[in-house]
Amino acid sequence: xxxxxxxxxxxxxxxxxxxxxxxxxxxxxxxxxxxxxxxxxxxxxxxxxxxxxxxxxxxxxxxxxxxxxxxxxxxxxxxxxxxxxxxxxxxxxxxxxxxxxxxxxxxxxxxxxxxxxxxxxxxxxxxxxxxxxxxxxxxxxxxxxxxxxxxxxxxxxxxxxxxxxxxxxxxxxxxxxxxxxxxxxxxxxxxxxxxxxxxxxxxxxxxxxxxxxxxxxxxxxxxxxxxxxxxxxxxxxxxxxxxxxxxxxxxxxxxxxxxxxxxxxxxxxxxxxxxxxxxxxxxxxxxxxxxxxxxxxxxxxxxxxxxxxxxxxxxxxxxxxxxxxxxxxxxxxxxxxxxxxxxxxxxxxxxxxxxxxxxxxxxxxxxxxxxxxxxxxxxxxxxxxxxxxxxxxxxxxxxxxxxxxxxxxxxxxxxxxxxxxxxxxxxxxxxxxxxxxxxxxxxxxxxxxxxxxxxxxxxxxxxxxxxxxxxxxxxxxxxxxxxxxxxxxxxxxxxxxxxxxxxxxxxxxxxxxxxxxxxxxxxxxxxxxxxxxxxxxxxxxxxxxxxxxxx
Amino acid sequence: xxxxxxxxxxxxxxxxxxxxxxxxxxxxxxxxxxxxxxxxxxxxxxxxxxxxxxxxxxxxxxxxxxxxxxxxxxxxxxxxxxxxxxxxxxxxxxxx
Numbered sequence: 001x002x003x004x005x006x007x008x009x010x011x012x013x014x015x016x017x018x019x020x021x022x023x024x025x026x027x028x029x030x031x032x033x034x035x036x037x038x039x040x041x042x043x044x045x046x047x048x049x050x051x052x053x054x055x056x057x058x059x060x061x062x063x064x065x066x067x068x069x070x071x072x073x074x075x076x077x078x079x080x081x082x083x084x085x086x087x088x089x090x091x092x093x094x095x096x097x098x099x100x101x102x103x104x105x106x107x108x109x110x111x112x113x114x115x116x117x118x119x120x121x122x123x124x125x126x127x128x129x130x131x132x133x134x135x136x137x138x139x140x141x142x143x144x145x146x147x148x149x150x151x152x153x154x155x156x157x158x159x160x161x162x163x164x165x166x167x168x169x170x171x172x173x174x175x176x177x178x179x180x181x182x183x184x185x186x187x188x189x190x191x192x193x194x195x196x197x198x199x200x201x202x203x204x205x206x207x208x209x210x211x212x213x214x215x216x217x218x219x220x221x222x223x224x225x226x227x228x229x230x231x232x233x234x235x236x237x238x239x240x241x242x243x244x245x246x247x248x249x250x251x252x253x254x255x256x257x258x259x260x261x262x263x264x265x266x267x268x269x270x271x272x273x274x275x276x277x278x279x280x281x282x283x284x285x286x287x288x289x290x291x292x293x294x295x296x297x298x299x300x301x302x303x304x305x306x307x308x309x310x311x312x313x314x315x316x317x318x319x320x321x322x323x324x325x326x327x328x329x330x331x332x333x334x335x336x337x338x339x340x341x342x343x344x345x346x347x348x349x350x351x352x353x354x355x356x357x358x359x360x361x362x363x364x365x366x367x368x369x370x371x372x373x374x375x376x377x378x379x380x381x382x383x384x385x386x387x388x389x390x391x392x393x394x395x396x397x398x399x400x401x402x403x404x405x406x407x408x409x410x411x412x413x414x415x416x417x418x419x420x421x422x423x424x425x426x427x428x429x430x431x432x433x434x435x436x437x438x439x440x441x442x443x444x445x446x447x448x449x450x451x452x453x454x455x456x457x458x459x460x461x462x463x464x465x466x467x468x469x470x471x472x473x474x475x476x477x478x479x480x481x482x483x484x485x486x487x488x489x490x491x492x493x494x495x496x497x498x499x500x501x502x503x504x505x506x507x508x509x510x511x512x513x514x515x516x517x518x519x520x521x522x523x524x525x526x527x528x529x530x531x532x533x534x535x536x537x538x539x540x541x542x543x544x545x546x547x548x549x550x551x
Numbered sequence: 552x553x554x555x556x557x558x559x560x561x562x563x564x565x566x567x568x569x570x571x572x573x574x575x576x577x578x579x580x581x582x583x584x585x586x587x588x589x590x591x592x593x594x595x596x597x598x599x600x601x602x603x604x605x606x607x608x609x610x611x612x613x614x615x616x617x618x619x620x621x622x623x624x625x626x627x628x629x630x631x632x633x634x635x636x637x638x639x640x641x642x643x644x645x646x647x
Contacts, residue, residue, distance in 0.1 A: 027561070029605045047608060049631050051564035051640055080641055095641075096564040347637055419635035420625060426626070429637045479625035 001064055001370065003291045004112045011155075012109045015116065020102035027099065035473055043105065044115025048422045051095045055118040056484060059130035059475035060170070061089030065360035068371050070111040072356030078104050078537050083356075085341060085349040087413055088167075089127050089373040090118055094420055114152065121162045123153035123234075127169045129177045130374035133296065134382040136330045139191045140171040142292045143540045145199075145226065148282070148290055152227050159234055161225045164249035165479045166234070167206075170288050176363075178377060179491035181205045182467055185233060187226075190426040197223045203233055203263060204255030207461035211497045212252045215260035217267055223287065225271075228280040232270035236263070265343040278478050297368035297383055302333025305386035318393050320442060321404040324387065335386050337367075339396060340403040340411065341380040342439045345433050347379030348414045366392055377415055378406070409451040409518070410436045413464050417457030417474060418481070424457035426474025426481035431455050434511040439518075446517055449530045451536055452491075467491035470517060471498045472510060483510045487517070487543055488535045500542050513547060520546045536547075552614045552624070555582045556594040557631070560606035564645070566631045567607060569594050575607060577643065579632045582619050 004012070019039070025035040042048075044055040056071070063071075071091055075083045078100045079093045096104060108114055118481045128147040133141045137236055149168060153159065159166070169180040180186025186202040196219040205214025221229045237251045252482035255263045276279055312319035327336040339359060341449035342348050351359075363371045363381055366388045372380035385391060396402045405411045412435060415421065417428030432455055439445055445482075454468030466469030471486035489498030505513050519530070520543050525534045535543070552574050556569040567575040568582030576582060585591045598610025623629050626641040634642015 010556060031606050035562075035603065047559055047564055048568060049627070050634060051559075069618055074574075098564060346604065419637050424627075427630075429635075433637065478628075479627075481626055 001060070001062060002143075002290070004078060009109075009112070012112070012114050012116075015043070015106045015114065016109050016313060019105060020521075022101055023098060024348060033066060033168050035100075037121070037262075040101075041119040042116070042120035043101070045098075045101055046119065046422070048094070048420055049418075050420065052098055052101070053170065053420070054093045054096050054101060054104060054115060055086070055127040056091045056093070056115050057091050057118050058112060058113075058373050059093060059150055060126055060132070060143045060376070061130055061375065062132075062143060062376075063371045064111075065364040065369050065371065067111045067113055068356050068360040068363070070113070072353040072360070074107055075353040075356070076103055082350055082352045085235070085351065085373050085377050085379070086345075087120075087415070087462055088125060089130070090125060091373070092416070094416075097539060111179065113479065116487045117196070119165075121164050121166075123159055123162075123166045125154065126150050127167070127178055127183075127375060128154070129171045129173055130245060130324060130376075130380045131177060131327065131336055131377075132295065132372070134171070134329050134334075134336050135173050135175075135177075136177070136328055138198060138330065140189050141291075142170040142174045142178075142187075142189060142236070144290050144294050145172075145187065145189060146170045146285070148227070148287070151228065151290075152280075155307055157406040160239065162234075162242045164239060166247070166251070168230075175380055176491075176493040176495075177374075179464070179467060179495070181493075182207055182211070182491055183214065185230065187213050190256065192220060198483060199223065199226050199229075200369065201229060201233070203261070203267075204504045205495070206250055206252040206254040207466045208250070209247055209251065209254075209465060210250075210413075211461070213370040213497060214252075214257060214357075215255060215263070216259065217255075217264050218271075221355045224282040224284070226277065227282055228274040229267070231280055233273050235268050235270050235274075236266045240294055260470050297370075299331045301333060302385065305333060305389075306422060307387060307509040308389060315390075315395070317402070317404075320391060321393055321397075321402055324404040324408065324446070330384065331383075333386055335384050335484070336364035336439060337384050337389070338374070338406040339381065339401050339403055341378050341401075342405055342411050342436070343403050344410060345437045347429050348412050348432050351379070355399055358395065362392060362395060374394040378411070404442065405445065407450045407452070408445040409439045409448055409453055409514075410445060411452075412436060413452075413454040413468070415456050415458075415463035417455075417463075421457060423460060424474065425459075425476035426457050426483065428455040428457040428463055428472075428474060430507065431472055431474070431483060431510050431529045436516060438511040448522065448532050451518070453514070454489075465489070467495065468496050468498060469530075469535070470514060472514075475504055477504070482508050485510075485513060485517075485547075487540055488532065490532055501544050516547050517543055553617050554585045554591050555579070555615050555623075556583075556585065556598055556610055556630070558601070558610040559596060560604050561562065561608050566571055566584040569597060569610075573597060575601065579615075579621060581622070583593070584615065585612070599627075 201218035202214035367381040414432040456463030486498030
């Protein structure tokens, strides 16, 4: 993992004390709310429906056990004993008091954490593949490059007042688990014909009010040119991005309006200039320095563990969990574990302080001291010995963390929605709970297979509904919640934006509607087809006919 | 339609309502129900003053029905008056 050097620590510590002074001045009246609001947002502090909300940055979703324990400690000491993992791989506290925020930030700083770049019109916390460094077929650890981008982007003076927020995601796998094509910039790291690292840069993707899949703008960029290319892209955006209209200010609108060819041309021209200046050429020594922080852990030389066959026979529940939540690791004898934060009928992404402590302990003992947060709101233990899986599962299961549903219909993404969020038009969590309970039967879930259901409580799309195989968007009709359904979205390497199927449904109709859609798929699917495959083969019409006849 | 003035308390963000005696109260039942536009404007002026005094943040009026029971019209204000519907152990509803 990356560790702060003395400069990092100093910057973060100073930032805490600056904010302590700003809070004191706000409470004494020296600062008005209008003056204070941009300052608190720069430190991740929002005011939501019921209370303040503090959003803590988890760079590329990687945590040490010490950091996770501190997140649990803060939940217990300053909040209500739980917190919420978000689709940006961050963590949110829902109930902190304003006067406590400086102390919370000071506690975070002791474990090299902060809330910088979690709000405002800057380059936000960089996200990445939650299986980084463990996945089979990965060409490099994408967190090395995420960290290099983070260091370049944090407090970058030229990009501290962008037209709008800016989100970057990085993957180094052909299988995209980081939804890179629906980010302002998405980066795919691959190896070219000579096995040299090459960076494909997708620009102008995004969700929100006007969703787009990103375009390949920079192809095969060399490693030492990566920052120069990103700088060039940001400069084009900073110059031409619209500041006059909030709804047209993201880079996706610029790319859409001028077209990918013109965007490519402009970035190339700017890139030539940045390169000519030379200041952003990444020295190999610097790449090596960051690489050293992400050296693979000291894996033992193991063979495939055979004891699991016996354990699987002894416990059906373990066997099922193993089939669903355990992914293959690149090193023989190891496995990648998804700890589901989606218990049936629960709140997607919420974890109690006790659960955080338990996962931190398990990570420390069994997974080289590392935890990942996935953008799908689960936690990942990336390096577990196969021979430890049974004991690990028993501990997780006893703490309500053994739900077997990774990638299934109850592994739902949901934003906090109108239960917490000031921007929301409708609740999201209640819909997730209703669908989760409806499809609680695991045999049924497994028969349905991979189905990504994603729910947002407003058009800002924090719940990623546009890229859900089934997406649900909450809307407000004269103060009453309604839900619009989209089909056929995908956030992976075959990214697509979902199509709206028809008129919205009332709250109590959504689970029925989802069931109708699933049944339509089950009746129409060909062998081996997932929901998304069947949808792509048949189109929306058969689903629409069933849905609106049934209702 | 009758209205109530609401805001969030500066110190902890708690949802508060303006009462008839000018105090900021935590429950809807204790809030002043403003029957006319003129009453609403007076309340907004009180709210603006309280913002300057660092008591509250972002005061605004919202619609309620007052019979048979006092209730906000919009779901947003129903949830603000109670707490998260998915965590009934938290928020105002847990203190009743």
